[in-house]
Amino acid sequence: QDKKPNVVVIGTGGTIAGAGASSVNTAAYQSAVVPVDKIIAAVPEISKIANVRGEQIFQIGSESFNDERLIKLGKRVSELLKQSDVDGIVITHGTDTIEETAYFLNLVLKSEKPVVVVGSMRPGTALGADGALNLYDAVLVAGSKEAAGKGTLVVMNDEIHSGRDVTKSNTFKVETFRSPYGPLGYVVENKLSFYRLPARPHTTQTEFDIDKISSLPRVDIVYNYGNVSRTAYDAFVAAGAKAIIHDGTGNGSVAEQIVPVLQEVRSKGVQVIRASRTGSGVVIRNGEQPDDKYDWVVTDDQNAQKARILAELALTRTNDPKELQKIMWKY
Numbered sequence: 001q002d003k004k005p006n007v008v009v010i011g012t013g014g015t016i017a018g019a020g021a022s023s024v025n026t027a028a029y030q031s032a033v034v035p036v037d038k039i040i041a042a043v044p045e046i047s048k049i050a051n052v053r054g055e056q057i058f059q060i061g062s063e064s065f066n067d068e069r070l071i072k073l074g075k076r077v078s079e080l081l082k083q084s085d086v087d088g089i090v091i092t093h094g095t096d097t098i099e100e101t102a103y104f105l106n107l108v109l110k111s112e113k114p115v116v117v118v119g120s121m122r123p124g125t126a127l128g129a130d131g132a133l134n135l136y137d138a139v140l141v142a143g144s145k146e147a148a149g150k151g152t153l154v155v156m157n158d159e160i161h162s163g164r165d166v167t168k169s170n171t172f173k174v175e176t177f178r179s180p181y182g183p184l185g186y187v188v189e190n191k192l193s194f195y196r197l198p199a200r201p202h203t204t205q206t207e208f209d210i211d212k213i214s215s216l217p218r219v220d221i222v223y224n225y226g227n228v229s230r231t232a233y234d235a236f237v238a239a240g241a242k243a244i245i246h247d248g249t250g251n252g253s254v255a256e257q258i259v260p261v262l263q264e265v266r267s268k269g270v271q272v273i274r275a276s277r278t279g280s281g282v283v284i285r286n287g288e289q290p291d292d293k294y295d296w297v298v299t300d301d302q303n304a305q306k307a308r309i310l311a312e313l314a315l316t317r318t319n320d321p322k323e324l325q326k327i328m329w330k331y
C-alpha cells in the first residue's frame with residue numbers, strides 16, 4: 001500500500017533552474033534554464049518520500065516576477081490545493097523575490113495544506129550546489145502533516161521559515177535567508193522539526209482570497225537617502241500608483257523637503273505608507289511624523305517589499321487609511 005504523499009512541484013525558474021559554464025561558477029551562471037522535470041529527476045531520493053509530479057508555470061529569474069505572474073501562480077496553486085489527490089505543493093523559485101511571493105501566497109491561499117517555496121543560491125552545475133538538498137527538504141516538508149496549517153513556508157539551507165517573515169539578506173551565501181524572529185524549524189537528516197508557530201493570521205484566516213482577485217492596485221516604493229528629491233514620488237503618482245511606500249531612513253523618517261511632497265501625494269487620494277529602509281524593527285505611528293494629522297499609514301515590522309504586497313491586497317478591500325492601517329498592523 002502506497003502511503004507516500006502526493007506533492008506537485010511547480011517550476012517558476014530561478015537559480016535552482018540555473019546552469020553555469022563550469023563547476024566553479026557558483027555566482028556567475030544563467031538562471032531559469034533547466035525544466036522542472038529535470039530538476040526533480042536530478043534528485044531520485046525524492047521518490048522514496050513522495051509521489052511527485054512537476055508542472056512548469058514560468059521559466060524566469062525571480063527579479064522578473066510581477067503582479068500578473070503572482071496572481072497566475074496563486075490561482076494555479078489554489079486550484080491544485082482543492083484536488084483531493086494533492087497533499088502539498090512545492091514551488092521552485094528564484095531567491096531574489098521569494099519573500100514577496102511567499103508572503104503573497106501566505107495571505108491569499110485558502111487551504112491548510114502545506115505550500116513550500118524553495119530556491120537555491122548556486123546553480124545545479126556548481127561545486128557545492130544547494131538546490132538538490134533544498135528541493136528534497138521542501139518536498140519532505142510539503143508532504144508532511146506537521147507543516148499543515150502553518151501558512152506558506154520557505155525551506156532553504158536546512159531551515160523552515162514563515163513566508164511572512166523571511167527575507168534575503170546576502171547576495172551570494174547559501175545562508176542568506178533570515179527571519180527577524182528566527183526560523184520556525186529545521187530539516188535535517190530526513191526529519192523536520194518545528195519549534196515555533198506564526199502568530200499573525202495567514203491563509204484560511206485572512207480576508208484575501210486568490211480565487212476572487214483578478215488584478216491588484218498599483219503600489220510603488222520610493223527608496224530614501226541623503227539628497228532624496230521628489231522626482232520618483234511625482235513619477236509614480238503620474239503613473240497611477242494608488243499607494244506609495246515611503247522607504248524612509250531610520251524609523252521611516254521623512255526629509256524636510258519630502259514632507260510637503262508626501263502631503264501633496266496624499267491630497268491627490270494616493271495613500272502614503274511609511275516603511276524603514278533598515279529592513280527591521282517597527283515603524284512607530286506618530287513617531288517621526290504626525291501620521292494622524294497627515295492621514296498617513298505606517299508599516300508594522302514589514303520591509304518595504306513585503307509592505308507593498310500587503311498594501312496591494314489591502315487596497316482591494318478598502319481605501320480608508322484607518323482601515324488600511326489596521327490591516328498593516330494585523331498581518
Ligand SMILES: NC(=O)C[C@H](N)C(=O)O
Pocket residue numbers: 013014015016031060061062063093094095096097119120121122
Ligand atoms: N539565487 C537566485 O535564485 C537568484 C536569481 N536572480 C533569481 O532570483 O531568480
